[in-house]
Amino acid sequence: MSKRFVIGAITLALGGCSLMPNYQRPAAPVSAAWPDTAHLKTVQGAAPADWREYFTDPRLQALIAAALENNRDLRIATARIAEARAQYGIQQADRLPNLNLNAGRNASLTPAGASTTGASLHVQRYDVGISLVSFELDFWGRVSSLNEAAKANYLSTEAAQRAFRLSLIADVANAYLSLLELRERTQLAAATVGTRAKTRELVLRRRDLGVSGDLDYLQAEGAYQAALAERANLERQQAAAENLLNALLGQTIAEMKDLPAGRTLAGQNIATGPIAGLPAEVLLQRPDVLAAEQRLIAANANIGAARAAFLPRITLTGSAGTASRSLSGLFDAGSDAWSFQPTISLPLFDAGRISAGVDVAEARKVIAVAEYEKTIQQAFREVADLLNAREKLAGQLAAQQANAQAQNQRLKLVDARYQAGVANHLEVLDAQREAFAAEQGTVQVRRAALSADAQLYKALAGESRHTAEGKDLQGGGK
Numbered sequence: 333m334s335k336r337f338v339i340g341a342i343t344l345a346l347g348g349c350s351l352m353p354n355y356q357r358p359a360a361p362v363s364a365a366w367p368d369t370a371h372l373k374t375v376q377g378a379a380p381a382d383w384r385e386y387f388t389d390p391r392l393q394a395l396i397a398a399a400l401e402n403n404r405d406l407r408i409a410t411a412r413i414a415e416a417r418a419q420y421g422i423q424q425a426d427r428l429p430n431l432n433l434n435a436g437r438n439a440s441l442t443p444a445g446a447s448t449t450g451a452s453l454h455v456q457r458y459d460v461g462i463s464l465v466s467f468e469l470d471f472w473g474r475v476s477s478l479n480e481a482a483k484a485n486y487l488s489t490e491a492a493q494r495a496f497r498l499s500l501i502a503d504v505a506n507a508y509l510s511l512l513e514l515r516e517r518t519q520l521a522a523a524t525v526g527t528r529a530k531t532r533e534l535v536l537r538r539r540d541l542g543v544s545g546d547l548d549y550l551q552a553e554g555a556y557q558a559a560l561a562e563r564a565n566l567e568r569q570q571a572a573a574e575n576l577l578n579a580l581l582g583q584t585i586a587e588m589k590d591l592p593a594g595r596t597l598a599g600q601n602i603a604t605g606p607i608a609g610l611p612a613e614v615l616l617q618r619p620d621v622l623a624a625e626q627r628l629i630a631a632n633a634n635i636g637a638a639r640a641a642f643l644p645r646i647t648l649t650g651s652a653g654t655a656s657r658s659l660s661g662l663f664d665a666g667s668d669a670w671s672f673q674p675t676i677s678l679p680l681f682d683a684g685r686i687s688a689g690v691d692v693a694e695a696r697k698v699i700a701v702a703e704y705e706k707t708i709q710q711a712f713r714e715v716a717d718l719l720n721a722r723e724k725l726a727g728q729l730a731a732q733q734a735n736a737q738a739q740n741q742r743l744k745l746v747d748a749r750y751q752a753g754v755a756n757h758l759e760v761l762d763a764q765r766e767a768f769a770a771e772q773g774t775v776q777v778r779r780a781a782l783s784a785d786a787q788l789y790k791a792l793a794g795e796s797r798h799t800a801e802g803k804d805l806q807g808g809g810k
């Protein structure tokens with residue numbers, strides 16, 4: 333009869349009711365269309381999910397792969413997933429009874445002076461049995477609510493790790509593009525140094541011949557020194573960009589063997605296409621949004637646990653086995669022993685502690701809702717900014733390239749006029765400065781456009797779209 337009672341009580345506990353509020357996903361607090369992108373509505377698809385398809389430079393692909401394997405921050409994020417998964421397993425174990433196998437010997441001696449019989453009393457007992465220790469019957473769903481919160485916290489940590497992975501991929505790509513930009517700008521500066529050195533020598537010879545004066549020479553000298561200073565500045569920035577990339581990789585580029593050849597900025601060919609679809613359909617796939625929603629689910633579950641604290645808590649403690657005064661008699665007939673100790677506790681007065689706990693849980697849910705909505709709004713702004721930047725930078729790059737072409741053509745004409753004695757040296761210096769600035773600007777704008785494309789990979793969830801396929805995050809995932 334006792335076994336049937338225990339089994340029935342456990343079954344009732346596992347099927348108990350829950351005071352956890354029904355979860356409803358908040359509506360996305362953003363508009364139903366990207367701003368100023370109506371011309372994109374007929375275009376199919378979005379950014380490729382696989383970063384190898386998106387970033388096609390073989391050298392960049394090797395660098396991203398190295399970062400995903402060696403980056404220390406990513407290792408920390410991955411370890412936190414294991415920690416959260418273990419915490420979820422611990423909480424989930426509380427939903428089932430814990431059985432322990434116990435064996436022991438108890439011996440005591442009561443002296444004659446302390447015994448009620450006037451004789452010394454020696455007692456000895458051996459026990460072997462299985463015990464059930466303080467198993468809570470989850471009538472009101474307190475334990476299941478805590479389990480749901482632990483599961484949501486685990487899924488939130490997993491989504492946060494995917495968000496960091498996406499950010500790392502985009503950051504490596506951006507650092508690589510910045511390094512390419514600075515290398516190309518340094519090469520332009522070095523070429524300019526060489527050109528201005530030749531110009532300075534030419535002006536010096538013309539001055540020696542009496543064709544040019546000291547003013548022309550000083551202008552040429554100043555332009556040459558300015559080019560040297562700019563080259564040194566760019567070399568400093570290039571070294572800093574390489575150090576940043578090394579930090580993201582978790583090792584130095586010099587340590588990496590058999591790196592494939594890379595492409596120039598102009599040859600990057602990042603596989604972006606125009607973006608279509610409603611913002612919510614894209615943004616809800618972002619891991620940072622998923623992480624915020626899982627934190628909201630956890631806060632919602634904690635309300636159920638806080639509410640259940642108002643109601644009686646029933647726990648079961650018991651054991652069944654054998655007992656004997658001697659070790660040899662443990663398994664003799666008639667040595668069966670058992671105990672069953674159900675307890676029920678109901679809070680009568682706690683000075684408002686439980687009520688305040690419910691208020692805290694509800695306030696934290698309000699905070700979680702606001703943080704979830706804020707995350708979506710920030711994601712929407714980020715995507716909108718990048719879409720606008722990509723469109724405007726494409727136009728800016730075309731104009732900048734045309735400007736560089738025009739300035740180089742102008743420099744050729746002015747230089748020819750100077751050689752013919754028609755133009756003065758000041759016109760040559762002005763044309764050189766404008767051509768140099770236009771070429772530098774072209775490289776900068778091209779890198780900015782490519783960086784916008786790289787950041788779009790992260791903003792549009794990238795590989796997380798197919799990482800989440802087959803996974804019911806809201807329902808529990810794994």
